[in-house]
Amino acid sequence: MSGTGDQISSQSPIxxxxxxxxxxxxxxxxxxxxxxxxxxxxxxxxxxxEAQKTLRLVCQQLNIIALSFAYQKMxxxxxxxxxxxxxxxxxxxDHIRMNCREISIGAPLNWYRVIKLLSECRVxxxxxxxxxxxxxxAFPIAMKDSLQYQLPHIRLHLELSCFATSKTFAPESFxxxxxxxxxxxxxxxxxQTNLNSLLVSSKQLKFFQLKSDIYFSTEHGNLxxxxxxxxxxxxxxxxxxxxxxxFSRLRRLELSSIDVxxxxxxxxxxxxPEITSLELSERKGSSESQLAITAAELxxxxxxxxxxxxLSLACSYPHKFVEGIEKxxxxxxxxxxxxxxxxxxxxxxxxxxxxxxxxxxVNLEDLIFILDPPVPRKNDEYETLLPxxxxxxxxKNLREFMGFCIGSHAEQYWNSHSVKMIxxxxxxxxxxxxxxxxxxxVEIPHGDNRHAGQYWAYQRYNREEQxxxxxxxxxxxxxTNVVA
Numbered sequence: 279m280s281g282t283g284d285q286i287s288s289q290s291p292i293x294x295x296x297x298x299x300x301x302x303x304x305x306x307x308x309x310x311x312x313x314x315x316x317x318x319x320x321x322x323x324x325x326x327x328e329a330q331k332t333l334r335l336v337c338q339q340l341n342i343i344a345l346s347f348a349y350q351k352m353x354x355x356x357x358x359x360x361x362x363x364x365x366x367x368x369x370x371x372d373h374i375r376m377n378c379r380e381i382s383i384g385a386p387l388n389w390y391r392v393i394k395l396l397s398e399c400r401v402x403x404x405x406x407x408x409x410x411x412x413x414x415x416a417f418p419i420a421m422k423d424s425l426q427y428q429l430p431h432i433r434l435h436l437e438l439s440c441f442a443t444s445k446t447f448a449p450e451s452f453x454x455x456x457x458x459x460x461x462x463x464x465x466x467x468x469x470q471t472n473l474n475s476l477l478v479s480s481k482q483l484k485f486f487q488l489k490s491d492i493y494f495s496t497e498h499g500n501l502x503x504x505x506x507x508x509x510x511x512x513x514x515x516x517x518x519x520x521x522x523x524x525f526s527r528l529r530r531l532e533l534s535s536i537d538v539x540x541x542x543x544x545x546x547x548x549x550x551p552e553i554t555s556l557e558l559s560e561r562k563g564s565s566e567s568q569l570a571i572t573a574a575e576l577x578x579x580x581x582x583x584x585x586x587x588x589l590s591l592a593c594s595y596p597h598k599f600v601e602g603i604e605k606x607x608x609x610x611x612x613x614x615x616x617x618x619x620x621x622x623x624x625x626x627x628x629x630x631x632x633x634x635x636x637x638x639x640v641n642l643e644d645l646i647f648i649l650d651p652p653v654p655r656k657n658d659e660y661e662t663l664l665p666x667x668x669x670x671x672x673x674k675n676l677r678e679f680m681g682f683c684i685g686s687h688a689e690q691y692w693n694s695h696s697v698k699m700i701x702x703x704x705x706x707x708x709x710x711x712x713x714x715x716x717x718x719x720v721e722i723p724h725g726d727n728r729h730a731g732q733y734w735a736y737q738r739y740n741r742e743e744q745x746x747x748x749x750x751x752x753x754x755x756x757x758t759n760v761v762a
């Protein structure tokens with residue numbers, strides 16, 4: 279019984295001749311190298327001749343299936359496209375032609391050989407193009423023409439994680455017919471005018487992420503309908519600018535550090551018929567009166583959306599916008615809440631009693647909860663945290679909780695003793711399995727000279743053990759200086 283075991287990782291690129299030589303050794307491996315002799319002897323001892331023949335055929339089929347998975351995603355390097363192919367690289371390239379569905383490129387190559395390989399791949403669907411420090415090169419014209427006219431079925435995914443000049447990243451050099459996703463890390467495109475044109479002409483674009491500010495213009499036309507949009511520091515949210523966006527197919531929307539109020543006044547819930555995931559983060563600098571109005575508008579907007587499965591909000595005045603979450607109690611699986619800092623926080627503005635309005639999140643699986651600044655203390659810390667404990671105990675399927683309290687006086691309000699009491703309350707009152715991962719941190723900012731960035735963390739893990747049920751452990755609290 280034999281079978282080749284090609285074990286090529288789809289995650290790690292092949293970067294050297296040694297990697298290719300290693301592949302040659304993998305090609306020679308058989309099932310006997312993986313299974314022990316004793317196991318093989320036991321298998322064959324009790325098999326008839328017919329069963330042994332069947333087992334050989336099964337192993338051959340399993341090997342074919344394994345090959346198709348091993349070569350589904352490949353990173354192209356010069357080692358795979360030599361001028362004079364050897365038997366090993368030729369066989370690898372043959373497997374790529376037969377099985378590869380996604381190819382990634384992050385360095386200059388012989389583009390003629392790349393185009394030839396892409397045209398010969400039978401099941402190719404996606405091409406990923408990376409820009410990162412030390413690897414900035416222009417998209418070749420030959421690649422654009424080939425993708426646009428000969429290979430229109432291949433989806434192009436662009437990922438830019440560093441600043442690129444207009445020479446290395448020229449939007450007009452990419453084929454709009456193929457562009458499916460565009461990701462910018464902590465950088466922004468130098469040529470914003472041509473980027474607008476590229477976005478408008480890319481009718482297959484499904485995903486767009488940009489963390490830096492960019493000016494969208496109405497001059498180039500409307501943007502295509504996408505499945506996911508993620509924008510940070512969106513500078514101008516005006517009604518005429520929002521109109522160029524088509525949210526009809528949008529499933530996930532992420533807007534961070536924006537004027538949430540302006541955005542909500544420019545859209546309506548009816549514009550998002552398919553949305554299931556929403557993340558909104560209020561920018562700093564708004565007046566408290568304006569923040570209160572925004573919170574009320576947010577509650578109304580949430581109440582009119584279809585049921586969400588994923589919701590993350592970082593806004594002020596939770597006693598106003600928490601009401602809008604009630605509609606999504608039964609559908610939410612992931613929830614993130616950050617009660618943002620106010621210049622002069624009032625007790626009613628951040629009182630955790632407002633969490634009583636969302637106690638029926640029966641399908642919630644994980645919760646991230648952040649307070650900045652901490653809640654004003656009542657008679658004791660336990661009473662202050664009790665509404666949060668009731669929320670956690672009521673979430674029957676909750677498996678993970680992460681809580682953060684940030685501020686100069688955070689430790690005065692929430693301490694290790696009160697958090698442990700809350701943990702005990704949850705374990706006592708929660709039906710079903712306990713929370714698998716319970717973490718609570720109090721962090722004091724670096725700007726506070728008295729504590730210089732100290733924090734403490736309370737962490738508890740539950741583990742299922744055979745016969746004994748859940749096992750609870752309490753690691754010791756830490757009080758450590760954070761190194762900036």
